[in-house]
Amino acid sequence: MTARPLTQRLFSRIDDARDDLVALTRNLIRIPTVNPPGDAYAACAEFIGRRLAGRGFTVDYLRAEGGVGDSDRYPRTNVIARIEGAAPGRCLHFNSHIDVVAPGAGWTVEPFGAEVRDGRIYGRGACDMKGGLAASIIAVEALLAAWPDFPGAIEISGTVDEETGGYAGVAWLAERGYFSLPRVDYVIIPEPLNKDCVCLGHRGVWWAEIEVMGRIAHGSMPFLGTSAIRGMSAFLERLERDLYPALNQRRTAMPVIPEGARFSTLNLNSIHGGLEEGGDGFPSALVAESCRLVLDRRYLIEESEDEVRREILDLLEAVRTERPEFRYQLRDLWSVPPVMTDADSDLVRALDRGIEQVLGQPARHVASPGTYDQKHVQRIGHLKQCVAYGPGILDLAHRPDEYIAIEDMVQSAQVMAAAAVDLLAGGAGGG
Numbered sequence: 001m002t003a004r005p006l007t008q009r010l011f012s013r014i015d016d017a018r019d020d021l022v023a024l025t026r027n028l029i030r031i032p033t034v035n036p037p038g039d040a041y042a043a044c045a046e047f048i049g050r051r052l053a054g055r056g057f058t059v060d061y062l063r064a065e066g067g068v069g070d071s072d073r074y075p076r077t078n079v080i081a082r083i084e085g086a087a088p089g090r091c092l093h094f095n096s097h098i099d100v101v102a103p104g105a106g107w108t109v110e111p112f113g114a115e116v117r118d119g120r121i122y123g124r125g126a127c128d129m130k131g132g133l134a135a136s137i138i139a140v141e142a143l144l145a146a147w148p149d150f151p152g153a154i155e156i157s158g159t160v161d162e163e164t165g166g167y168a169g170v171a172w173l174a175e176r177g178y179f180s181l182p183r184v185d186y187v188i189i190p191e192p193l194n195k196d197c198v199c200l201g202h203r204g205v206w207w208a209e210i211e212v213m214g215r216i217a218h219g220s221m222p223f224l225g226t227s228a229i230r231g232m233s234a235f236l237e238r239l240e241r242d243l244y245p246a247l248n249q250r251r252t253a254m255p256v257i258p259e260g261a262r263f264s265t266l267n268l269n270s271i272h273g274g275l276e277e278g279g280d281g282f283p284s285a286l287v288a289e290s291c292r293l294v295l296d297r298r299y300l301i302e303e304s305e306d307e308v309r310r311e312i313l314d315l316l317e318a319v320r321t322e323r324p325e326f327r328y329q330l331r332d333l334w335s336v337p338p339v340m341t342d343a344d345s346d347l348v349r350a351l352d353r354g355i356e357q358v359l360g361q362p363a364r365h366v367a368s369p370g371t372y373d374q375k376h377v378q379r380i381g382h383l384k385q386c387v388a389y390g391p392g393i394l395d396l397a398h399r400p401d402e403y404i405a406i407e408d409m410v411q412s413a414q415v416m417a418a419a420a421v422d423l424l425a426g427g428a429g430g431g
C-alpha cells in the first residue's frame with residue numbers, strides 16, 4: 001500500500017471521475033424505462049451489463065419469465081454483475097431499480113433529455129434512482145482500480161418494477177436465492193434518501209376493501225330498502241370519531257421522515273357507492289345496493305397486521321350493533337410488514353463512518369414512510385443487513401423537473417466506497 005491511505009486515494013479517484021459519473025447518469029436517464037408498462041428494460045440492463053463486463057464483472061441477465069407483467073413485448077429483464085476479489089470474504093451488493101414513473105405534466109425541460117444546468121442533471125429518474133445507480137457504479141470502479149486485491153466479492157444489480165412492487169424484480173430474484181447468504185452479506189439500495197442519511201427500513205402497509213351491502217328499492221321509497229351508502233357513512237363517522245384520534249396518538253420509535261409519518265396513518269384511497277351512471281349520464285332512481293371503500297393503512301413496527309385489521313373489524317361490528325341491517329365484507333388486498341435493520345449492524349456502522357469521513361458530520365438514521373425493495377431482501381431473502389443509502393432528495397422523486405445534484409452524487413459515491421472498504425476489509429479479518 002502506498003503512503004496515502006486507501007480511502008484518500010479512493011476519494012480523489014472519484015473526484016477525478018466526475019465527468020464520467022455525469023455522462024453515465026445522463027446515458028441512463030436517456031433510456032426511458034417507464035413503468036408501467038416497463039419500457040426499454042432490456043436496453044437499460046444491457047447498457048449496465050456491457051459497462052461492467054468491460055470492467056471484469058461476470059454479467060447475468062435474468063428475465064423474470066412468467067413473472068408479474070412479463071411479456072415478449074415488455075420483458076422483465078434484470079441484470080446482476082459480480083466480481084470476485086483476490087481472497088474469500090464477504091459480498092457487498094449494490095441494488096438499484098432501473099424503472100422510472102411516467103413523466104407526467106408540468107416539465108420545463110425534456111424529461112428524457114438529461115439536461116445539465118447549475119450543477120444538476122435534470123430528467124425523469126435522475127434522483128429516483130439512476131443518479132444513485134451511477135454513483136454506486138463509479139464508487140465500485142474506483143475501488144477496483146485503487147484496491148485490485150480486495151477480498152470478498154462485489155455485486156451490482158439493475159432490477160425492474162420497484163415502482164409497481166418489485167415482483168418481477170427483487171422479489172423474483174430473492175425467491176431464487178440472489179439476495180441471501182451465503183451469496184450476499186450486505187445490500188445497499190441507493191434510493192434518494194439524502195447523502196447524509198442511512199435509511200434503516202420502512203413502515204408496514206395494509207390495503208383492504210370494505211364493501212357494505214344494502215337492499216335495493218325504488219329511490220322514491222327509500223324506506224323499503226337499505227342504503228349501503230348510509231351504512232358506509234356510519235362507518236366513516238366511526239373512523240373520524242374513534243380511529244383517527246387514536247392513530248394520531250400512536251408514535252413509532254422508528255426514525256420515519258417526514259415527522260408526520262412517524263404516526264400511524266390511514267388514507268381513504270377511494271369510495272364507490274350505488275350504480276354507475278347510465279350511458280346518458282342520468283342516474284337511476286335506486287337505493288344503493290353496494291358501497292365499496294379502499295383503505296390504505298400504514299402501520300408501525302410497534303403494531304401488527306392482525307391488530308390493525310382487528311381494529312377495523314371492531315369498528316364495523318360497533319356499527320352493526322347500532323344498525324341491525326348493516327352488512328359488510330372485508331377483503332385484504334395487499335400487505336407488507338414493517339422492516340428495520342439494526343442501527344448497530346456492521347452495514348449501518350460502515351455507512352455512518354463513511355458519512356462522517358466524507359461530509360464531516362454525523363450520519364442521520366431515517367426510515368421511509370412507504371415501502372421499497374428492502375422488504376423483499378429481508379422477507380424473502382432473509383438478509384438482515386440491507387439499507388437504503390443514496391444521493392438525491394426524496395421529495396423530488398416522481399415530480400416534474402426531477403433532478404440530481406452532481407456534487408451529491410460524487411460525495412455519496414465516496415461514502416459508498418469508504419463503506420465498501422470497511423465491510424470487505426472487516427470480512428477478511430483485516431482493519
Ligand SMILES: [Zn+2]
Nearest residue numbers: 128129162191
Ligand atoms: Zn426509487
